[in-house]
Amino acid sequence: MQLLSSTLLSTVTSLLGLYRPYDVYHVTVMPxxxxxxxxxxxxxxxxxxSKEVTEVDSVLTTGEVLELIQSKSIDFKTLEESSLDRLLTNVDEEGHLYGVSGGSGGYAETIFHHAARALYNTEIDGPLEFKTLRNSDFREITFEVEGKPVLKFALCYGFRNLQNIVRKIKMGKCEYHFxxxxxxxxxxxxxxxxxxxxxGQSAKELIQLLENVYAQDVLVSNPFDNPIVKRLYNEWLGQPGSENAKRYLHTDYHPVVKSVASQLQNW
Ligand code: SF4
Structure with a gap:
């Protein structure tokens, strides 16, 4: 769930001759x-x-979308199925999602598979089994060659775990590659x-329920097989890390300079 794809969306639609970026009103639904x-x-x-374009014009949360649907009294079960919009779809012809199963994340898993394949010529089967460390929001996985760990990745969610990992990085004691x-x-x-x-439902119960629903009946395909991504690289971006890839896929974050008005509010 990224805003970063927005530049790409604007650029692709404009390259395809569909629209100019400033003609697109871009709404994203976010968590x-x-x-x-x-x-x-x-x-x-x-x-x-010479026109200023905001990559995303409007951000709605999923909760706000639900409120909108409820305010219009829309019953989804009574609506007719429509075909999938395939402009920049992430689903293959069989309806498999390109990516990994699960609610969010998946970068570590995808990159781990790719690194093992690219660096060690090894295909790792199926979903990865991350080992739980302090809690279920801090997990790691290691890939070994001749008994030596050569890839060590971690999943680290929530501020408490993040504080710990940042402390380790600052002390130079963090051994993860990703x-x-x-x-x-x-x-x-x-x-x-x-x-x-x-x-009557606890937050934990809801998360569990959502995780189950997310994984239910979702079949996944290797994201590297996505023909749209392949075409983008073959015909335009070149290869990962190319000048074009950096320009259109990478984002720099700069410190937000507080306006005088917002600083005055602290007085
Ligand atoms: S992890 Fe939380 S803060 Fe980060 S994008 Fe997801 S919902 Fe937002």
């Missing part, structure tokens, strides 16, 4: 309110034909903008 703050950062405003970080414990399913537990 947390933080994404609203992220969308207005200067890092996500760019210029096309850490997948998420601010919320349990990841985006537990985001502040998500639907709330019903009366």
């Amino acid at each position: 947390c309110y933080d994404k609203k703050l992220e969308a207005v950062r200067d890092d996500f405003i760019f210029s096309v034909d 850490i997948e970080v998420m601010a919320c414990p349990s990841g985006c399913l537990n985001g502040g903008g998500q639907i709330k537990p019903v009366q």
Whole structure:
């Protein structure tokens, strides 16, 4: 769930000759309110034909979408199925999602598979089994060659775990090659903008329920087989890390300079 894809979306639609980026009103549905703050950062405003374009025009949380649906009294079960919008779809012809199963995250798993394949010529089967460390939000996985760990990845969710890992990094004692970080414990399913537990239901029960629903009947395909991504690289971006890939897929974050007005509020 990224805002980062927005530049790509704007660029692709414009390259395909469909629309100019400033003609697109881009709404994203996000799991947390933080994404609203992220969308207005200067890092996500760019210029096309001397016009200022915001990458994302409006951010709605999933909870707000639910409120909208309820306010319009829409019953989804009575609606007619429509075909999938395939402009930039993440689903293959058989309906398999390109990626890994689960609610959010998946970067560590995808990159671990890719690193083992690219660096050690090894195909690792199936979903990865991460070993739980202090708690279920801090897990790790190691790939060994001749008994020596050569890849060590971690999943680290929630601020308490993040504080610990940042402390280790500062002390130079962090041994991971890659850490997948998420601010919320349990990841985006537990985001502040998500639907709330019903009366009598604990947050933990709701997360468990959501995780089960997310994994139910979801078949996944290797994201590296996604023909849209392949075409993007073959015809335009070149290879990962190329100048074009950096320009359109990478984002720099800069410190937000507080306006005088907001500083005055602290007085
Ligand atoms: S982990 Fe939490 S803060 Fe981070 S994107 Fe997901 S919902 Fe938002």
